[in-house]
Amino acid sequence: MHIYAFGSICRGEIDLGSDVDLLACIDGPAEHIDHEKYSVYRYERIQALWKEGNPFAWHLHLESRLLFSPDGTDFLSDLGKPARYTADAVDCTKFKILFDRSFHELRESSNSATFHLSCMFLAIRNFATCHSLSLGHPIFSRKSPLMVQPSLDIDSQVFSILTRARLLSTRGYGKNITHEEVITAIEAVAIVPRWMEALRSQNSP
Structure with a gap:
């Protein structure tokens, strides 16, 4: 088993709403690992993500830190660079659809407003991240929509509302919207x- 940290703690973007993202790479059943605290992947699944050029593979390649190795090896580092990411058109379309649907639902009814705002944040952030990865300059930050070019021209307070909604929906943390x-x-x-x-x-020809 190899254990890694990844995400905001490795980018130095931690705040009161941050958690510690932990990855456990395993080769068999792992009933002893708390799946609520760890993202648990078998070694072969991680290798498949590397071959696909999956965004998560690139995230781990660029922003993970080894915490535990049973024999001094670094499994992720030894995999080298992931394959080129080529699913940007499909992924960006998927996140645009998620945004459009969530935006429509939010305008139709205030019921589950926090959930819809959370989905909109996820769609906006992942859209920006996938686009940046397709250009060869991946940005995995929570603030990726504000860091790409052109950046999302939105007030910082509004972006904060979307971020809070995401934290409320996924972690139950923060002040209600x-x-x-x-x-x-x-x-x-x-x-x-x-x-x-x-x-x-x-990305147009």
Whole structure:
């Protein structure tokens, strides 16, 4: 078994809402590992992700740190560089659909507003990350939409609302989203589809 840390703690982006992302690479059953605390992958699955050029493989390649090795080896490092990422068109389309659906649901009803805002944040962040990876300059930060070019021209307070919604939905952490904040977010994120189109135009022949 090899154990790694990855994510925000390895980027130095930790804050009060951060957790510690841990990966356990294993070669068999792992009932002794808490799957609530670890992302658990068999060695062969990690190797397959490397061959696919999967974004998670690139994330681990660029931003993981070895915490435990049974014999001094570094399994991920020994895999070398993952294959080239080529699924950007499919992945970006998937995240655009997620954003559009969540945005539509949020405008139709305030029920589950925090969940829909969380899904919108996930869609926006992953869209930016996948696009940046397709250009060979991957950005895995939570703030990736603000770090790509063109960046998402959205007020920092609105981006904070989306981020809080994600943390509330996934970790139950943070201050509840108010009705006024929901309205503010709905108005602000109307520009997201145009921004997505502008980003992807960079990949047009």
